[in-house]
Structure formats: structure tokens, C-alpha cells
Amino acid sequence: MIKINDKRRLEKYILNHRINEIFDNDIKCFMELFYFKRNEYICKEGEDVPYLFFFVEGKVKIYITMSNGKSLLICFYDDFRIIGDMEMMSVKPATNNVQAIQDTYCIGISMETARKYLLNDVKFLRFMCGSLGDKLDKCSNNCSINLLYPLENRLASYILATGQKLNCNGKSVIKINENLKEISELLGTSYRHLIRTFNILIEKGGIIKNNGGYEVADEEILKKLSADLYK
Amino acid sequence: MIKINDKRRLEKYILNHRINEIFDNDIKCFMELFYFKRNEYICKEGEDVPYLFFFVEGKVKIYITMSNGKSLLICFYDDFRIIGDMEMMSVKPATNNVQAIQDTYCIGISMETARKYLLNDVKFLRFMCGSLGDKLDKCSNNCSINLLYPLENRLASYILATGQKLNCNGKSVIKINENLKEISELLGTSYRHLIRTFNILIEKGGIIKNNGGYEVADEEILKKLSADLYK
DNA sequence: ATTTTAATATGACATATGTCATACCTAATT
DNA sequence: AATTAGGTATGACATATGTCATATTAAAAT
Incomplete structure (x- = not known):
């Protein structure tokens, strides 16, 4: 994970994905741009996630590891998505692994900042409910497909x-x-x-x-x- | 679905599950108590869900039906849970079926009312994020088990x-x-x-x-x- | 009373997947 | 050079599951 100090690029991502529009407050100043090399982990099961991430470019895979040591693919993200949403709400460590499978860029807001400002941001909370709902919908759909094909x-x-x-x-x-x-x-x-x-x-x-x-x-x-x- | 006009019982559920504590606003006056007979549907795929429900007693199963007509079990609820959360956020019809497998009681708030008051209720939105996160976590876990056992x-x-x-x-x-x-x-x-x-x-x-x-x-x-x- | 339908049940066979033993190759180690 | 370890590959066999044909029974319809 490397911090990219490129204001222009950060701005570009914010514009393209309309990230500003999902907050009531302007928290652009707390946003940092990060680069993850292919194969690098964005979060690991059991570890704390230090940032709330907005995945903006690249591709990642999400997988879970079971108590018997086996692991299993949950899904991929290759479009704008939040990473760390569940951890932000529950103050628990991650339950899934998120690994970059292509060079990947994420906008990050430190968890403290996110909890301080975003837990009171109605627009963002609504967005997050929608986002989690989407994820849940996709998960149950994939789950079915896994079993049926x-x-x-x-x-x-x-x-x-x-x-x-x-x-x-x-x-x-x-x-x-x-x-x-x-x-x-x-x-x-x-x-x-x-x-x-x-x-x-x-x-x-x-x-x-x-x-x-x-x-x-x-x-x-x-x-x-x-x-x-x-x- | 039968409306139960029993203030005492409604109060009892609200107290037991601390339902009042998940709202900033007091919306007790909008809550109605409903009874679903065993085998009755609480929501059906493709149909609008008229209420945001809080499942308080009984047992329900959630399942999905695929494009080829096959259906598949997603999970059960037998403890306090929200039903209709995704529909409330996205104004889309249900994507899953929820069916009572035991006589079941739910507290309902009409969707209009819920959208009017709860989409601006920070405490509730936070609760909902946590609840959706839980569901997502359980779903991905069940998904894995389904494939591995x-x-x-x-x-x-x-x-x-x-x-x-x-x-x-x-x-x-x-x-x-x-x-x-x-x-x-x-x-x-x-x-x-x-x-x-x-x-x-x-x-x-x-x-x-x-x-x-x-x-x-x-x-x-x-x-x-x-x-x-x-x- | 007869026919029809739905639900349950089973055998036979095919396909999907798991387990185990083993072999081969390459890179790292000694 | 010999040894070891990790990744890849395959055969043989066992288990898990799907498909199809068919039988039986009970309830529903005529």
C-alpha cells in the first residue's frame, strides 16, 4: 500500500465516481489516494482495517477462510465500491480477505475520521445502507449459482x-x-x-x-x- | 396477515427488543402489530413490500427463486431482525421471499412513514447498516458452508x-x-x-x-x- | 365407482466431485 | 552432484448428486 500524492488524480476519481455527492459534509480534505500492487492485500481476515476505502480503479477479489483452513471465493469488485463498511459500523476486525488481483487504487479515509464524521452523515449512511443492500443481494445470488452450477x-x-x-x-x-x-x-x-x-x-x-x-x-x-x- | 390490536403486547415486544432505542425520534405511534400464520408469506419476490417489519416472534425462512424456476434457501430468522430493509432503501420490489414457518409476529411501519421519518434518523440508519452488515456476513458464511458440506x-x-x-x-x-x-x-x-x-x-x-x-x-x-x- | 392428480418412493444408470497414490519437473538447498 | 520441496499432472477408485423411468398411495375430481 503506497500513498499517492497526486491531487489531480484524486480529484479525477472523486469527480468520476461522484464521491462528493454521497456526503452531506465536505470531507474531501480527509481523503487520501492509495495504490495497491497486484496480489497485495487491502484487508485480511482477523485484522483491523485502518481505513474506510472507496475502491475506484483496478480489480479485487473477496474471499473467506473457514475454520478448517479452507478458503472460498465470495466475489469480485471491479466497479466503484466501499471496502471496510462492515468494520466501520461494528468496530470488529475484518471477516473477509480483500486482495488486489490487478493494480488497484482506493481512496481512503482513516477509520477514526470516518467514524467521527460519517456516523452522523445522513446522506452517507443512506448510501451505505444501499451499498450493503446491493452486496447482500449479489451475495445471495452468487451463493445460489455456486450451488446450482x-x-x-x-x-x-x-x-x-x-x-x-x-x-x-x-x-x-x-x-x-x-x-x-x-x-x-x-x-x-x-x-x-x-x-x-x-x-x-x-x-x-x-x-x-x-x-x-x-x-x-x-x-x-x-x-x-x-x-x-x-x- | 392480521393486524393485532393489542397495545400491551406491542409494548411488550418494543420493550423486550429495545426497539425504541434504535430511533432518535419516537415513532411508537406509527407501529402496528401483525400476525402471520404458519406458511403465510411476509414478502414475495417481485412484489412491493408495504411495511418495514421488525420480526419479533416466531420463525421465518428466506429464499430466492432463480430465473430457471428453481428456488434456494438463503437463511432463517428466529431472532429480532428487520424485514424490508433493502426495499426501503432502494424503492425496488423484494428480491427474496420471506415465509413464516411458525406462527409469527412482526411490528410494521408503513413504507411511506418509514421513508419519511427513518431516512433522516441517524440512529436508525446506523442500526440498519449494522443489521445489513450482519446479514451479509451470515450470508457469505452460509454460502461457503453450502458449497463445502x-x-x-x-x-x-x-x-x-x-x-x-x-x-x-x-x-x-x-x-x-x-x-x-x-x-x-x-x-x-x-x-x-x-x-x-x-x-x-x-x-x-x-x-x-x-x-x-x-x-x-x-x-x-x-x-x-x-x-x-x-x- | 372410476379417473385423475399430486405426493411419495425406489431402482438403474450417468455425471460431478473427492481422495489417494504417485510421477514429473524445476528451483532451492545441502 | 545429490537432495529436498513446491507446483503441476494423472490414474484409479470411492462418494455425492442428477436424471429418468416407474410404482404406489391417497386425495381430489368426475
Whole structure:
């Protein structure tokens, strides 16, 4: 996490996402811009979250770890969202992990400041209720999909959501650059079955193997297979 | 849904659940007490919710129906909770179904009144943020459990959560009185597999068949099998 | 009384997924 | 060079779950 001292850029994000409009009070002066490198954690389960964040650019994944050590993907954010909302209200440590899967920018307001000014800001509280409601709605929807669709569909969706676009000799290639064991845990399946399902996607022409890694071969095929999960 | 004109009872609920303490304004005068018979709907997907409800006694189940017609259990409420919170914020119709599975009492405030007074009530908005945060936390947790445990465990939990306690010749018996097809849908499984799993629970001594219906034979066995789901 | 319908139940088989043993490769360690 | 460890890959088999055909029973409709 690196603080970016770029007033212009901060202003740009505030304008683009109309962040000023969600507060009664002008608290622009308390806002700081932060950069998270790909793979870096924005918050970790069990740890205090030092800032209330407004996610403004990049992509993050949210996952939970269970008491038996297994972890499971909850969802992705790739559009404007609040991070740290639950922690702000409950003064409890985070219950989920939030990890950047692309270089990511967040606007942060320190938790003390946020609690001091925003817990009395009607406009913001309303916004937060709406935001939490949205999250809850998406969560219950994803939950259903997880239970009702086999891994093949969820994996296709996961690849499209997390695959890294790279330029490879002029061609744009989407690669799966993550540890396969971790992917299997996030998708709530076994390593064995994950590999099996990768092979099925290869058979169906959605992906290919290259240099010991997987790459997207046909985005359309994957799109058809992915049933709007993790949206 | 029947309006109960019993000031005393209403007062009792307000006191017990400290409902007055979650508002800055005294809005007791707008509160009405409602009774829902077992199996009755408190809200239905796609329909407007006419009241903001405070669930105070009984038990309800929340489930979602998917575009392909399948439905899936989200959770149960058997403790003080808000119903209609998301609808109040977003002025959208309900996205979930809420159905009483026991005789249930809710305190209701008409949506107009709620929007008029409560959208400016800081204390209430804070409470609502906390409440939505709790729901989100539980949802993501249940979601994980659903994916990580087989039906046997989920069914055991479901039976304990929804089984009806009846007095049968002096003995207390817990019966499963619901339509089995519906149960299978709520648990996100096939009818065939549900029956199979009932039979497994019979083999393990957790339940027995009686008069063509299933009954709990050994609560402890079921408790061990149910991994804290739907709590 | 007969027919129809809905709910319950089961066998047979197919598919989805988990577990375990093991093998291979590469990078790090000794 | 030999050893170790982590990540990747696969076969064999077991378990979990889905699909389909079909039987049975009880309640509802005619």
C-alpha cells in the first residue's frame, strides 16, 4: 500500500465516481489516494482495517477462510465500491480477505475520521445502507449459482474475471497466472477436480496450454459457459 | 396477515427488543402489530413490500427463486431482525421471499412513514447498516458452508431448524411437515437425492418414518451432523 | 365407482466431485 | 552432484448428486 500524492488524480476519481455527492459534509480534505500492487492485500481476515476505502480503479477479489483452513471465493469488485463498511459500523476486525488481483487504487479515509464524521452523515449512511443492500443481494445470488452450477461454469467465469491480459508479440493473450492450488480452494473444489475441469475446457476449445500455463483460446466459448457468476 | 390490536403486547415486544432505542425520534405511534400464520408469506419476490417489519416472534425462512424456476434457501430468522430493509432503501420490489414457518409476529411501519421519518434518523440508519452488515456476513458464511458440506449435513441442520414440535400423546415429537419437493428445491438438490439422504439419516438413527412422514428420532445425532448451518 | 392428480418412493444408470497414490519437473538447498 | 520441496499432472477408485423411468398411495375430481 503506497500513498499517492497526486491531487489531480484524486480529484479525477472523486469527480468520476461522484464521491462528493454521497456526503452531506465536505470531507474531501480527509481523503487520501492509495495504490495497491497486484496480489497485495487491502484487508485480511482477523485484522483491523485502518481505513474506510472507496475502491475506484483496478480489480479485487473477496474471499473467506473457514475454520478448517479452507478458503472460498465470495466475489469480485471491479466497479466503484466501499471496502471496510462492515468494520466501520461494528468496530470488529475484518471477516473477509480483500486482495488486489490487478493494480488497484482506493481512496481512503482513516477509520477514526470516518467514524467521527460519517456516523452522523445522513446522506452517507443512506448510501451505505444501499451499498450493503446491493452486496447482500449479489451475495445471495452468487451463493445460489455456486450451488446450482457445476465447476465447469464457475471456472469459465473465474478465468474471464481474473485472467491477465498480456501483450505477447503484439497479440493480446489472457493468461491464468495464479497458483492452481489456491484457485481450487477459492472455487471450493479439490485440486484434482480443478485440473480435470481445465482439461474439459481445453477439450471444448475455451483454453489451451502454453509454456506450462493455461491461456484463453476462445473468449466466446468461455462466456457461453459462464453463467453470469461473480458479476 | 392480521393486524393485532393489542397495545400491551406491542409494548411488550418494543420493550423486550429495545426497539425504541434504535430511533432518535419516537415513532411508537406509527407501529402496528401483525400476525402471520404458519406458511403465510411476509414478502414475495417481485412484489412491493408495504411495511418495514421488525420480526419479533416466531420463525421465518428466506429464499430466492432463480430465473430457471428453481428456488434456494438463503437463511432463517428466529431472532429480532428487520424485514424490508433493502426495499426501503432502494424503492425496488423484494428480491427474496420471506415465509413464516411458525406462527409469527412482526411490528410494521408503513413504507411511506418509514421513508419519511427513518431516512433522516441517524440512529436508525446506523442500526440498519449494522443489521445489513450482519446479514451479509451470515450470508457469505452460509454460502461457503453450502458449497463445502454435502447434503447430509445441510439436511440435518434444516430438519432441526424447521421441524415442528408437536405433542403426541404426551410425548414431544419433531415432525417434518413440509412438501418434500419444496425442501429439495430449497436445499438446492434433486428430489431423488433428498429421499436418499433422508434414508441415510434413518440408517444413522437421526430420524424415523412414521405415518408416512419423517420424525426426529435422536436430536443429538442430527446436531452432530449439522455443521452450524443457517444459524 | 372410476379417473385423475399430486405426493411419495425406489431402482438403474450417468455425471460431478473427492481422495489417494504417485510421477514429473524445476528451483532451492545441502 | 545429490537432495529436498513446491507446483503441476494423472490414474484409479470411492462418494455425492442428477436424471429418468416407474410404482404406489391417497386425495381430489368426475
